Amino acid sequence: RNLVTGMIFSRLSELIDLTKLSLSDCHLIGPIPESFKLLSSLTYLDLSQNGLSGEIPLGIVKHPNLQTLRVANNMLNGWFPDFGNEVSPLIDVDISYNMLDGEIPPSIIRKLSHLELLNIQWNRFTGTIHFSLFQNLRNLSHLDLSWNNLTVEFPKTVYVKHQATIFPNLVILDLMSCNIRGEFPQFLQNIMTLHLLYLSHNNISGKVPTWVWRIPELWHLDLSHNKLDGFEEVVNINGSRNLDLPLMFGTSLSLFVSNNNIKGKIPSTLFCNMFTLGRLHLYENNLTGTIPDCLANLTGLYELNLNKNLLQGQIPRRLICGSQFLPVVELSDNQFTGEITRLLYNCSNNYMWVLDLSSNRITGSLPVNWPAAFDRLEVLDLSNNQLQGPIPEDFSNSSTPALRVFNLNDNKLVGRIPRNLSKCSKLMVINLGNNELSDVFPFWLGHLDYLRVLALHANKLHGSISSPFSMHMFSSLLILDISGNQLKGHLPPALFQNFSSMMRKQTNVSSKDPSALSYQLPLLLTIKGHSQKWRLITILTCIDLSNNLFTGTIPDDIGSLDRLYSLNLSRNNLEGAIPTSFGQLQSMESLDLSHNHLSGSIPEELTRDTFLSTLDLSYNSLEGRIPQGNQFGTFNATLFDGNPGLCGPPLSISCPNTNRGPQDSIYLVEEMTRDPHWEYLAAGIGYAVGFLTTILPILFIQKVGTWFCFHVDRAFETCINIPTLYSISCRA
Numbered sequence: 001r002n003l004v005t006g007m008i009f010s011r012l013s014e015l016i017d018l019t020k021l022s023l024s025d026c027h028l029i030g031p032i033p034e035s036f037k038l039l040s041s042l043t044y045l046d047l048s049q050n051g052l053s054g055e056i057p058l059g060i061v062k063h064p065n066l067q068t069l070r071v072a073n074n075m076l077n078g079w080f081p082d083f084g085n086e087v088s089p090l091i092d093v094d095i096s097y098n099m100l101d102g103e104i105p106p107s108i109i110r111k112l113s114h115l116e117l118l119n120i121q122w123n124r125f126t127g128t129i130h131f132s133l134f135q136n137l138r139n140l141s142h143l144d145l146s147w148n149n150l151t152v153e154f155p156k157t158v159y160v161k162h163q164a165t166i167f168p169n170l171v172i173l174d175l176m177s178c179n180i181r182g183e184f185p186q187f188l189q190n191i192m193t194l195h196l197l198y199l200s201h202n203n204i205s206g207k208v209p210t211w212v213w214r215i216p217e218l219w220h221l222d223l224s225h226n227k228l229d230g231f232e233e234v235v236n237i238n239g240s241r242n243l244d245l246p247l248m249f250g251t252s253l254s255l256f257v258s259n260n261n262i263k264g265k266i267p268s269t270l271f272c273n274m275f276t277l278g279r280l281h282l283y284e285n286n287l288t289g290t291i292p293d294c295l296a297n298l299t300g301l302y303e304l305n306l307n308k309n310l311l312q313g314q315i316p317r318r319l320i321c322g323s324q325f326l327p328v329v330e331l332s333d334n335q336f337t338g339e340i341t342r343l344l345y346n347c348s349n350n351y352m353w354v355l356d357l358s359s360n361r362i363t364g365s366l367p368v369n370w371p372a373a374f375d376r377l378e379v380l381d382l383s384n385n386q387l388q389g390p391i392p393e394d395f396s397n398s399s400t401p402a403l404r405v406f407n408l409n410d411n412k413l414v415g416r417i418p419r420n421l422s423k424c425s426k427l428m429v430i431n432l433g434n435n436e437l438s439d440v441f442p443f444w445l446g447h448l449d450y451l452r453v454l455a456l457h458a459n460k461l462h463g464s465i466s467s468p469f470s471m472h473m474f475s476s477l478l479i480l481d482i483s484g485n486q487l488k489g490h491l492p493p494a495l496f497q498n499f500s501s502m503m504r505k506q507t508n509v510s511s512k513d514p515s516a517l518s519y520q521l522p523l524l525l526t527i528k529g530h531s532q533k534w535r536l537i538t539i540l541t542c543i544d545l546s547n548n549l550f551t552g553t554i555p556d557d558i559g560s561l562d563r564l565y566s567l568n569l570s571r572n573n574l575e576g577a578i579p580t581s582f583g584q585l586q587s588m589e590s591l592d593l594s595h596n597h598l599s600g601s602i603p604e605e606l607t608r609d610t611f612l613s614t615l616d617l618s619y620n621s622l623e624g625r626i627p628q629g630n631q632f633g634t635f636n637a638t639l640f641d642g643n644p645g646l647c648g649p650p651l652s653i654s655c656p657n658t659n660r661g662p663q664d665s666i667y668l669v670e671e672m673t674r675d676p677h678w679e680y681l682a683a684g685i686g687y688a689v690g691f692l693t694t695i696l697p698i699l700f701i702q703k704v705g706t707w708f709c710f711h712v713d714r715a716f717e718t719c720i721n722i723p724t725l726y727s728i729s730c731r732a
Helices: 010-014 034-038 131-136 160-165 186-190 210-214 293-297 317-322 340-344 419-423 493-497 556-560 580-584 604-608 630-634 662-674 678-700 702-720 725-731
Strands: 020-022 028-030 044-046 051-054 068-070 075-079 092-094 099-103 117-119 124-130 142-144 149-153 172-174 181-183 196-198 203-208 220-222 227-231 253-256 277-281 303-305 312-314 328-330 335-337 354-356 379-381 386-390 405-407 412-415 429-431 453-455 462-464 479-481 486-490 522-527 530-535 542-544 549-552 566-568 573-576 590-592 597-600 614-616 621-625 645-647
Touching: 010 034, 124 131, 131 186, 293 317, 317 340, 493 556, 556 580, 580 604, 604 630
Parallel strands: 020 044, 028 051, 044 068, 051 075, 068 092, 075 099, 092 117, 099 124, 117 142, 124 149, 142 172, 172 196, 181 203, 196 220, 203 227, 220 253, 253 277, 277 303, 303 328, 312 335, 328 354, 354 379, 379 405, 386 412, 405 429, 429 453, 453 479, 462 486, 479 542, 486 549, 542 566, 549 573, 566 590, 573 597, 590 614, 597 621, 621 645
Antiparallel strands: 522 530
């Protein structure tokens, strides 16, 4: 690895006794040498994770001794070569993550009788594949056809008496995004050796059949992103509706049935009898009713995600407090009710690290002693509920040492921001926006080394944000939203000078990146004039100080934040000029300075911000010609409304021709380039022709004037009988 770069050394083909060649992840480029077919003893070839291009040489595919061919994660294109009539010794073929296209040759099925692994995912293969053709590959243990443009069709025959002879070794089957249509493929009953089955992102409809749960060693089943509408009901012979599941799972079962159309109640008779169920994802369906209490009895359950359904009622307390081992509970975007005190008061759960109850109808106040009960909690999201009262101060690095995400946004909380949050040294996200908190700007949070997001918008914060900042305060901050408060005073340059994570040259992003969290926090941000939820895994750099009472000028230091994506300073009392340093914000896509008292001209330097797609400078006191070029040509007139001194496109107001500055001169050059005045150009050409044909002869041919007068002019007078200019001057 990394010992060889550039194109593959062609003289490698001279090593005729070479049996194994591995050049993976070596930054190689160019084609695969056809001369590799001369390596007659070669049995293993791994060229994966490079930048190789071109087609796979036929001589490599038809190599008489090659057993392993791995060329995944390259840029190979073209068709996969046909094996012809020759039986191939290939056992392991991985051509995934390339740009191969066309139909899969039938010979890959007929002639690869020794094949154990075939991975062609993430290419551009087309056509229809009948799955039964693969059953002749009796050694096949891993088959991946996912994420191409294929259509996989299944036979309807189920060989109950011969299940042991059909795909006797198949362990991993990945058919994601294979355009599978209709009801659940019954043919898969024939494959009882499966450990991992991926059928997501297809068009499978109907109900999930009961025979799926009887595959004895199945431990991962992904049916998400289909059109399933429920589960077949299971009733045993005694009528007690108890699922007769074999307890032979070697490990816990991970079940993903999210993003379907499953309706009705959660089938407790099914899931509560899956004693080896480890992960259950049923989010984004149409489930109704309540959560079965019996789910808390599943001692192996470690991840429960029921987000975005229509569930209601009270959340079983035992899921949060009584479960022996349930570290991840995600129940957001439902209609759950009840008081938060019932769930958290005197609760003890030393295993929970994600608790997401956001976007429900939970009421009440946070109990005083609750943080101490969750000493491993990393993510707490209670946003968009109806919580009220103050936020308890019971935070410390000893009580919540692992806390990284603290989201109480959009409730009715009052009082102060807890000072003890500064003791939670691993905090990455603090979102307390859309509440009724009354406090000053929390300078005491500035020393948190990992803090990426500080969102305190739409509260009752007051006072100044000026402070004798020490170096490196808020040095890791990527998102600051304190909009919609009552903050006032000048914008301190020192605050922006400390935002080193928003600067390319001084990026100070900790190795503990929030994007590394498996939990992706949805954060409501107003960017480009629209409020929407952004997943934290999409790292943005955003500053929103809008809707406050800030005064004074805009600090030039903001121009050094060249990683800044969005800046909103609108609806304040800012004055002075727009800093020319904003021309250095070449990553910025959204800039809103509207509803202030800014004056002067719009800096020509803003045209350098080529990614700028949203701009609002309306309702200020700006004047002069609006800059032209780059993104400014796409902005409409409403973005400059309320500035009576502005002129030029896109406004209908023309700029005067007098007192032109450098900007106006540039504009005139562009204007003349776009629309030259042909009448002036024609007059100029006429004057030039007249000068060349009349004046120059007089100036430069005086010595031959007499000859010209007595020969040419007289001849001309004889023809037209009118004295010419030259003859008159000669006579004079």
